[in-house]
Amino acid sequence: MTIGLGPITELSADECWEALGSRSLGRLAVTAAGTVDIFPVNYATRDRMLYFRTAPGTKLLELSINDRVAFEIDGATDEEAWSVVVKGRAERLELQSEIDAADTLPLSPWLPTLKYRWVRIVPEEVSGRRFERAPEPERY
Numbered sequence: 001m002t003i004g005l006g007p008i009t010e011l012s013a014d015e016c017w018e019a020l021g022s023r024s025l026g027r028l029a030v031t032a033a034g035t036v037d038i039f040p041v042n043y044a045t046r047d048r049m050l051y052f053r054t055a056p057g058t059k060l061l062e063l064s065i066n067d068r069v070a071f072e073i074d075g076a077t078d079e080e081a082w083s084v085v086v087k088g089r090a091e092r093l094e095l096q097s098e099i100d101a102a103d104t105l106p107l108s109p110w111l112p113t114l115k116y117r118w119v120r121i122v123p124e125e126v127s128g129r130r131f132e133r134a135p136e137p138e139r140y
Contacts, residue, residue, distance in 0.1 A: 007131060007132040007134065008129055008131055008132075009129065009130040009132075010128070010129055011082070011128035011130060015128060016084045016086075016126045016127065017045065017048055017126070019075070019084045019128060020084055020086070021045050023075065024107075025040060025042050025043070025110075026041060026071050026073040027039065027040055027041070028040075028059070028069060029069060030062045030063060030069050030090075031062070031068070032065040033065065041054070041059075042107065042109070042110050043071075043107065044105040044106055048123065049120050049121060050071060050120070050121040051107065051118060051119070051121075052107070052119055053107065053109060053116070053118055053119075054115050055113055055114060055115045055116070055117065060117060063090045063092070067090050067091065068087075068088075068089060069088065069089070069090045069121060070086070070087050071086040071088075071121055072085050076133070077133075078133065079132070080130055080131060080132055081131045081133055082128060082130040082131065083128060083129055083131075084126070084127070084128035085127050085128070086121060086123045086126050087124055087126075088122050088124040089122045089124065090120070090122075091119070091120050092117060092119055093117075093118040093120055098118070
């Protein structure tokens, strides 16, 4: 059920997950050592969790320091725009059975690099909004 706030509509959890399932590119925000980094990542969803693959580097290092993350996607048409934010905990998949299950997801790197590390985002909060697009009202 959506909740209307004038030109802004709050999305239900189901609508948020439907939007998340309709995209494959989002932005992952992580913090470590007082620094905030944002990474574009391609991802897939399953059972109301987000999955992505990565290689050793800054992203994986920062996730090992602080597993608290935010993830965001958005979209727009001429009539509306929308945004979904997931806040939760990132965990690297370690069990072979979990890795094997993740390998069945429709996900492959966009760049020609080897990315063998699977990360799952376990959501603690999911929120989204839809915005009606219209001309700006008179200011004065």
